[in-house]
Amino acid sequence: MTLIADSLRLRSETLCMAFIYTNKYHHFHASSALPSPADPLDPHTLALASLSLATKSTESPRRLREFLLPAYALLQPTAAPLTFPSTLYDALRATLVTAELILLRVLRFDIRLPQPLDYVPRFLSKALALPGTEHLEGLAEDEREEVSVVEASETALGREVRAVVLMAVRDYRLVNLFTARTVAAACFFVAAERMGVVLVGVDETGREEWVKRLTSGRVEFEDFEDAVEEVGKVLGQPREE
Structure with a gap:
């Protein structure tokens, strides 16, 4: 396919x-x-x-x-x-x-189903909004082209997240047992780990708060943890605790 x-x-x-x-x-x-x-x-x-x-x-x-x-x-x-x-x-x-x-x-004729890629742009915008970079979001299109400012989805992290999502949605369990938002958050986290990207606020004590900020409190932390484990299995790289 x-x-x-x-x-x-x-x-x-x-x-x-x-x-x-x-x-x-x-x-x-x-x-x-x-x-x-x-x-x-x-x-x-x-x-x-x-x-x-x-x-x-x-x-x-x-x-x-x-x-x-x-x-x-x-x-x-x-x-x-x-x-x-x-x-x-x-x-x-x-x-x-x-x-x-x-x-x-x-599908009961419901073909416009939510998918993890729907949430990736806003997750990237939140994660990449570091101090001193805010002005890049407000640039006009011609200004963006002049200084080669790419969309968040075209950054190195953005491409990796999308690639992980495309692997995750092949999996029966991830599609049927988790919400699209939860899968997107898990893929975001796994992609960052795979690239060695240090996400602000992600550590053993602050991970739950990070998930809450990333998803605006709409993903249960336990579901996120389970989804991260499932994504790791799909990629053939079990998560290391």
């Missing part, structure tokens, strides 16, 4: 949402009351349906053939390229449309 998304030059927000849809779909089937619920979507079809639906919810629309042609080439590397129009293309297109409808029903 990531390769298709990058090939189509989709934003990180779109890929993030697609992973959330996928995990919500798996959660729906895992929690079904039926004894052995049938899963009508194979992993590849689910990935394409999730990505296609995510382009709509994040206002990055792409045509279905833009998904089907490269996906077919990846899955059938020795076959002749999928052509448009063709009987095979029409069949695959119908399958993808049906898959999107199934996914929509699973």
Whole structure:
């Protein structure tokens, strides 16, 4: 899914949402009351349906053939390229449309779900607002360009946080057991640790207060700690106490 998304030059927000849809779909089937619920979507079809639906919810629309042609080439590397129009293309297109409808029903047609990347800009603004740097936020666009002032998300820390978030949303537990805000705060903390960035106010005694300031008191500290541990597992680097 990531390769298709990058090939189509989709934003990180779109890929993030697609992973959330996928995990919500798996959660729906895992929690079904039926004894052995049938899963009508194979992993590849689910990935394409999730990505296609995510382009709509994040206002990055792409045509279905833009998904089907490269996906077919990846899955059938020795076959002749999928052509448009063709009987095979029409069949695959119908399958993808049906898959999107199934996914929509699973999501109860609520496709504008909160995602961790929604919270990253404001977290970065808070963390990077050190004394003596306040004036940079108020610069006009032409002034920012003149002296090469980048957006907070394009700083080294910002890029690392977004990369960690994109890894975290692949995880079933992080998507389904924690709020998007909690996951964002955990990813922010883990990304800073990975980069060796010293966050003001973060130490063994002040960490809870730091979480409260970062999230405006909207994330329970225990949930944050659990999410940090889960993110560490996803990255393959268990947290060291």
